[in-house]
Amino acid sequence: MIIKSLIFINVFSVVIGILLIILERIIASYGEVTITMNEDKEFRASGGQSLLRILFENKYFIPSACGGKGTCGYCKLVVKEGGGDVLPTEALILSPAETRQGFRLSCQVKVRGDMKIEVPPEYLEIQEYEGEIVSTELVTSDIRKIRFQITGDETIKFRPGQYVQIKLDNDGTTDYRAYSIASNPDDDNHIELNVKLIPEGLGSEYMHSLKEGDPVFFSGPYGDFFLDADSGRRIICVAGGVGLAPIKSIVEYWKSHAMDREIEIYYGCRTRKDLYYHDVFEKMETENPNFHYYPALSEEDPEWKGARGFIHSLMEKHLGEGEHSEAYLCGPPIMIEAVMEVLKEKGVPEERVLFDKF
Numbered sequence: 001m002i003i004k005s006l007i008f009i010n011v012f013s014v015v016i017g018i019l020l021i022i023l024e025r026i027i028a029s030y031g032e033v034t035i036t037m038n039e040d041k042e043f044r045a046s047g048g049q050s051l052l053r054i055l056f057e058n059k060y061f062i063p064s065a066c067g068g069k070g071t072c073g074y075c076k077l078v079v080k081e082g083g084g085d086v087l088p089t090e091a092l093i094l095s096p097a098e099t100r101q102g103f104r105l106s107c108q109v110k111v112r113g114d115m116k117i118e119v120p121p122e123y124l125e126i127q128e129y130e131g132e133i134v135s136t137e138l139v140t141s142d143i144r145k146i147r148f149q150i151t152g153d154e155t156i157k158f159r160p161g162q163y164v165q166i167k168l169d170n171d172g173t174t175d176y177r178a179y180s181i182a183s184n185p186d187d188d189n190h191i192e193l194n195v196k197l198i199p200e201g202l203g204s205e206y207m208h209s210l211k212e213g214d215p216v217f218f219s220g221p222y223g224d225f226f227l228d229a230d231s232g233r234r235i236i237c238v239a240g241g242v243g244l245a246p247i248k249s250i251v252e253y254w255k256s257h258a259m260d261r262e263i264e265i266y267y268g269c270r271t272r273k274d275l276y277y278h279d280v281f282e283k284m285e286t287e288n289p290n291f292h293y294y295p296a297l298s299e300e301d302p303e304w305k306g307a308r309g310f311i312h313s314l315m316e317k318h319l320g321e322g323e324h325s326e327a328y329l330c331g332p333p334i335m336i337e338a339v340m341e342v343l344k345e346k347g348v349p350e351e352r353v354l355f356d357k358f
């Protein structure tokens with residue numbers, strides 16, 4: 001009797017489960033919708049998904065560094081018609097002025113009917129690529145240098161400082177994570193990334209698991225954090241930890257183009273073992289009078305004879321008058337904020353300070 005009851009309960013649960021799935025599909029289906037983009041492009045899509053996902057499925061690659069969690073704000077674009085009300089999650093990120101101009105977070109807007117949107121034209125140039133891992137190397141206790149080649153003869157045109165988005169398969173759903181390109185844009189068939197392992201992090205654990213020969217799918221290039229190659233001004237680069245990745249690309253470009261501009265690298269880490277490009281920078285300093293390197297460690301290290309403390313304090317000491325300079329900052333938000341204050345004090349104009357926070 002007990003066994004019969006258990007079988008009945010199990011069968012009943014399975015039937016209810018299947019009915020719920022079917023019901024959810026029916027309710028969540030909004031049928032076919034038409035998306036009109038920049039007034040001259042039109043495509044059909046199945047409603048019920050986020051606008052960001054629909055755009056990706058149709059090969060329009062909108063920056064989405066947080067993978068659609070509604071926290072980075074990179075996916076904002078103008079929805080002219082059909083977007084419904086601004087959601088509380090969007091109101092946390094969008095400024096009142098942006099909301100008035102019709103900006104929405106495309107990862108949060110669910111497509112329920114026809115829609116008219118405006119996408120910046122530069123986004124339409126972002127493409128999808130497939131690559132193959134050629135090498136992977138642990139360069140600190142938690143940062144891995146990963147190099148891949150773009151399949152076939154395809155090349156990617158990017159500027160030093162920009163990033164790519166790696167496609168991740170997450171239990172049947174697709175996710176994305178942003179990683180700055182650490183290599184020189186002149187090598188347009190290869191990409192190097194420097195990825196810090198975040199325990200239980202979806203993207204970073206996946207990147208650290210990749211082996212030579214594995215395929216990798218990505219889109220890019222993204223971002224307006226890149227070197228102004230023709231300004232002629234002094235370049236100030238500030239990196240914290242793995243924030244060195246885009247700075248490394250800038251330095252390699254500066255070197256290979258034999259730029260005669262002064263470049264100052266401020267690089268802050270916790271311990272000596274975390275300074276993963278230290279020897280290369282030290283050597284460059286001896287070879288080129290325009291290259292200046294200022295590393296600092298925030299933790300006690302008896303072996304370390306260099307500067308101690310936070311990187312903004314070192315900048316206060318070494319950075320001269322900043323009017324004819326431009327600055328590129330990459331690292332944790334707290335570092336960026338402290339460095340911005342120093343740059344302001346030194347007279348670096350605000351519009352010439354670019355940053356990527358992560």
Ligand SMILES: Cc1cc2nc3c(=O)[nH]c(=O)nc-3n(C[C@H](O)[C@H](O)[C@H](O)COP(=O)(O)OP(=O)(O)OC[C@H]3O[C@@H](n4cnc5c(N)ncnc54)[C@H](O)[C@@H]3O)c2cc1C
Nearest residue numbers: 065177178179180194195196198201202203204242245358
């Ligand atoms: C423009 C841009 C460029 C970037 N470039 C790089 C790069 O070159 N190299 C690189 O390593 N990363 C880079 N990042 C960060 C990267 O995109 C991911 O956010 C990071 O790898 C964590 O993702 P995850 O999937 O491993 O962790 P998730 O699965 O997203 O998060 C797992 C958990 O870890 C927490 N967490 C997330 N990030 C951190 C962190 N930094 N420290 C502590 N806890 C954290 C989350 O809150 C969550 O609880 C960049 C981000 C942006 C926006």
Ligand code: FES
Nearest residue numbers: 068070073075107
């Ligand atoms: S993808 Fe990050 S806020 Fe939308």
